[in-house]
Amino acid sequence: MVKSFTKSTQLFEKSKKVLVGGVNSPVRAFGSVGGTPLFISQAKGAYLWDEDGNRYLDYVGSWGPMILGHAYPSVIAAVQQAAESGTSFGAPTAREIEFARLIQQAFPSMEQIRFVNSGTEATMSAIRLARGFTGRDKIIKFEGAYHGHADYLLVKAGSGATTLGVPTSKGVPASFTEHTLLARYNDLAQVQQLLEQHRGEVAAIILEPVCGNMGLVAPQGPFLQQLAELAKAENVLLIFDEVMTGFRVAFGGAQELYGIRPDLSCLGKIIGGGLPVGAFGGRADIMAHLAPEGPVYQAGTLSGNPLAMAAGHAMIQALAEQKPYSQLNQTAKIIVDGIRERAEQRHIPMVAARLGSMFSFFFTDQAAVTNYDEVQQISADRFKVFYHGMLEQGVYLPPSPYEAWFLSTEHGEAEVEITLSAAEHALDLVKKS
Numbered sequence: 518m519v520k521s522f523t524k525s526t527q528l529f530e531k532s533k534k535v536l537v538g539g540v541n542s543p544v545r546a547f548g549s550v551g552g553t554p555l556f557i558s559q560a561k562g563a564y565l566w567d568e569d570g571n572r573y574l575d576y577v578g579s580w581g582p583m584i585l586g587h588a589y590p591s592v593i594a595a596v597q598q599a600a601e602s603g604t605s606f607g608a609p610t611a612r613e614i615e616f617a618r619l620i621q622q623a624f625p626s627m628e629q630i631r632f633v634n635s636g637t638e639a640t641m642s643a644i645r646l647a648r649g650f651t652g653r654d655k656i657i658k659f660e661g662a663y664h665g666h667a668d669y670l671l672v673k674a675g676s677g678a679t680t681l682g683v684p685t686s687k688g689v690p691a692s693f694t695e696h697t698l699l700a701r702y703n704d705l706a707q708v709q710q711l712l713e714q715h716r717g718e719v720a721a722i723i724l725e726p727v728c729g730n731m732g733l734v735a736p737q738g739p740f741l742q743q744l745a746e747l748a749k750a751e752n753v754l755l756i757f758d759e760v761m762t763g764f765r766v767a768f769g770g771a772q773e774l775y776g777i778r779p780d781l782s783c784l785g786k787i788i789g790g791g792l793p794v795g796a797f798g799g800r801a802d803i804m805a806h807l808a809p810e811g812p813v814y815q816a817g818t819l820s821g822n823p824l825a826m827a828a829g830h831a832m833i834q835a836l837a838e839q840k841p842y843s844q845l846n847q848t849a850k851i852i853v854d855g856i857r858e859r860a861e862q863r864h865i866p867m868v869a870a871r872l873g874s875m876f877s878f879f880f881t882d883q884a885a886v887t888n889y890d891e892v893q894q895i896s897a898d899r900f901k902v903f904y905h906g907m908l909e910q911g912v913y914l915p916p917s918p919y920e921a922w923f924l925s926t927e928h929g930e931a932e933v934e935i936t937l938s939a940a941e942h943a944l945d946l947v948k949k950s
């Protein structure tokens with residue numbers, strides 16, 4: 518099965534002349550796996566087609582939103598219908614209320630909600646609000662967690678939990694990250710230590726309750742519950758960044774799964790049904806500090822956009838009706854167990870991590886991967902070989918060893934079969950490499 522990438526290669530060259538690096542978001546450039554990014558022409562169900570006409574079984578799912586598969590009929594119809602009535606008004610609409618109420622059914626902790634246009638906007642606005650509400654400047658985040666690209670959140674690496682953060686991007690003044698404290702995920706003692714050191718200065722702890730941006734790293738044992746209790750005892754706000762996990766690990770996200778009621782929550786990805794939507798919300802007394810009711814400013818020309826609201830509403834409605842989570846769970850388990858067994862048969866050391874329909878395969882001889890330090894010990898070279906082996910067989914994975922795979926309800930038995938037989942081929946290549 519030799520594929521031609523002629524058109525994608527030509528488009529990539531052309532694109533680089535006008536778009537930086539040929540892409541509009543860095544990971545799309547295939548930097549960590551090498552080769553040419555595929556230019557996608559269309560998608561349906563579990564499949565993508567590139568400009569050369571190759572078909573791929575898709576495990577990126579637009580980085581999470583496509584939980585019901587691509588081009589889901591009721592979402593497409595909702596967008597088309599909404600577009601007929603105008604694409605933006607810059608004024609309130611009934612749709613926003615309906616959609617907010619639908620989200621509340623899944624996330625009762627979001628007593629009041631504000632819609633924005635991306636996950637990045639949701640987290641940066643939630644943090645501004647937490648700072649405005651508490652009158653404190655510092656936040657705690659975890660190493661390896663991604664909360665969008667706001668200046669002071671681009672800190673993840675290095676200096677250990679007890680020192681101040683160092684920016685991982687040029688263009689971020691060190692003074693902008695001086696209020697960002699870093700802790701190791703799954704390490705409650707470090708958080709405790711930071712809170713003691715900075716007593717009365719920390720506005721909030723923000724976290725991906727289940728990490729998906731360093732590969733899938735799940736909370737260990739009672740970590741989340743203990744963290745929530747600690748935050749409460751120290752009078753620090755708890756912000757769940759559920760941009761990835763919301764409507765993914767359960768209908769009500771990680772907070773439903775683990776029975777935790779965070780003070781503030783951030784959503785994105787799935788709630789837009791593929792259109793750009795983010796949201797943040799939480800305790801009414803905190804949200805009341807947001808403009809126009811309160812002094813914390815936040816705004817957006819296209820926030821609550823009618824097309825985006827229509828798409829999101831159709832998506833969440835479909836999820837509410839179908840409750841596909843146990844089916845997704847089962848299929849994901851078969852895939853993950855299947856790939857793990859095939860790696861074992863070949864004596865390839867690998868950690869297979871899964872939570873619901875998100876999963877990752879780490880090429881490492883560690884027994885488990887529970888934090889960013891451990892994630893960094895994986896073999897990027899082996900992943901590269903595996904990646905291209907899968908691609909040759911028509912399976913499109915996130916082009917980075919630090920991203921989770923996302924399953925959709927359109928991945929059925931035939932797709933499991935395709936995946937496992939592709940994995941045999943790809944793992945044979947890894948073995949030989």
Ligand SMILES: *Cc1c(COP(=O)(O)O)cnc(C)c1O
Pocket residue numbers: 634635636637638640663664665666725729730758759760761785786795
């Ligand atoms: C994707 C993601 C974001 C950023 O969302 P954008 O829509 O890309 O700005 C924030 N937090 C988490 C956990 C994410 O996975």
